[in-house]
Amino acid sequence: MHRTTNPTKGRRQFGRLLAAAATVMVGATGLTACGTGDDDNYVLHYTTYSNATSDQSRTVQRWAEEVEKLTDGGVTVRFHYSESLVDAEEAVRAAQDGRADLAQVGSIYAASDLSMFTVIELPFETQNPEAQMRAITRLYGENRTYREDFDRQGVRFLFPIPLGNAVLGLNRPANDVTDLRGRSIRAGGLTSDVLLAAGANPVAMTATDIYESMQRGVVDGYTSLALANLSTFALSTTTPQLVDPGIGVYSSSVVVVNEELYESMPQKYQEALQTASRNAIDNGLDEMDAAARTACEELTGSGTEFGSLPQDDVATWKADADIADSWVARYEQRGYDAQSVLDDYRRIVAEEERRSDYSDPLISCMKGHQG
Numbered sequence: 001m002h003r004t005t006n007p008t009k010g011r012r013q014f015g016r017l018l019a020a021a022a023t024v025m026v027g028a029t030g031l032t033a034c035g036t037g038d039d040d041n042y043v044l045h046y047t048t049y050s051n052a053t054s055d056q057s058r059t060v061q062r063w064a065e066e067v068e069k070l071t072d073g074g075v076t077v078r079f080h081y082s083e084s085l086v087d088a089e090e091a092v093r094a095a096q097d098g099r100a101d102l103a104q105v106g107s108i109y110a111a112s113d114l115s116m117f118t119v120i121e122l123p124f125e126t127q128n129p130e131a132q133m134r135a136i137t138r139l140y141g142e143n144r145t146y147r148e149d150f151d152r153q154g155v156r157f158l159f160p161i162p163l164g165n166a167v168l169g170l171n172r173p174a175n176d177v178t179d180l181r182g183r184s185i186r187a188g189g190l191t192s193d194v195l196l197a198a199g200a201n202p203v204a205m206t207a208t209d210i211y212e213s214m215q216r217g218v219v220d221g222y223t224s225l226a227l228a229n230l231s232t233f234a235l236s237t238t239t240p241q242l243v244d245p246g247i248g249v250y251s252s253s254v255v256v257v258n259e260e261l262y263e264s265m266p267q268k269y270q271e272a273l274q275t276a277s278r279n280a281i282d283n284g285l286d287e288m289d290a291a292a293r294t295a296c297e298e299l300t301g302s303g304t305e306f307g308s309l310p311q312d313d314v315a316t317w318k319a320d321a322d323i324a325d326s327w328v329a330r331y332e333q334r335g336y337d338a339q340s341v342l343d344d345y346r347r348i349v350a351e352e353e354r355r356s357d358y359s360d361p362l363i364s365c366m367k368g369h370q371g
Contacts, residue, residue: 012207063277
């Protein structure tokens with residue numbers, strides 16, 4: 001079924017299959033299953049670092065269900081959860097060389113492979129995840145520098161998956177930004193640079209290690225997570241203080257497909273993938289909202305105290321951190337037209353914010369617990 005036995009297609013895929021064989025042993029149910037003789041049947045292998053029940057995986061499951069329906073079963077997706085196929089850092093290269101067909105690529109893991117995608121990690125740019133996701137999608141079509149990263153890696157962007165606004169979980173209160181000085185806080189991506197500007201000590205660790213590290217006092221808090229993530233990592237019932245740091249949307253991930261494989265598909269299948277991808281943003285927001293509501297209820301039930309950093313403090317923090325200018329300078333030194341990417345990102349975000357009435361669930365959760 002997967003990558004059919006059509007001889008022309010077989011030659012086109014042969015290099016990818018050799019690369020896959022050199023990296024991973026394929027068993028009886030291997031990733032490149034034998035063709036059935038029917039050129040219209042595909043099984044696409046999807047690699048993700050998310051578990052099967054997360055809102056992110058639910059978003060892709062809904063996408064896969066829609067694709068299967070639109071293709072009358074001609075395209076199906078086999079899921080490989082929790083880095084069971086490849087590590088998160090390998091996702092782009094795995095989709096490129098044939099170890100996977102589809103991949104979830106987190107911006108936190110994308111700096112070397114999809115450098116321009118990390119523009120969406122810039123803090124203090126927007127509080128609206130819908131606007132961010134539509135900007136991610138439009139950048140692929142409207143900014144050549146942004147798109148060229150995907151083309152260079154041999155993958156095609158399909159759709160983004162939301163994460164929401166950054167939360168700050170702490171073991172003791174923080175009334176302003178200065179209260180973060182000297183604290184060790186788990187962080188990743190550009191959010192680490194923001195914490196450095198506040199005098200905190202960002203600590204790199206996987207989200208699965210946060211719970212134990214908080215309990216043992218290895219870290220004083222965590223960020224680079226959103227409200228919807230907290231239940232997954234047992235943090236919605238164990239976080240003494242939850243603060244809205246004002247950073248806003250801090251990250252996202254995207255689903256990509258191998259470009260050569262996509263081009264080998266019949267046009268009707270390509271159109272099915274694109275149709276389902278257009279619906280994925282709304283589906284992703286629905287799934288994120290549901291997970292965030294559960295987390296908010298659990299935080300409330302466990303006695304978590306809620307708070308927000310003062311807006312004036314956040315404005316000063318943004319100016320002192322100067323993350324956007326540093327991002328542009330770093331990548332322009334590497335030959336990217338990074339300023340054009342940032343300018344287009346900000347333009348599109350502003351346009352999408354005017355169209356959107358979406359409110360991040362962190363905002364509504366905070367309103368329910370503050371006077």
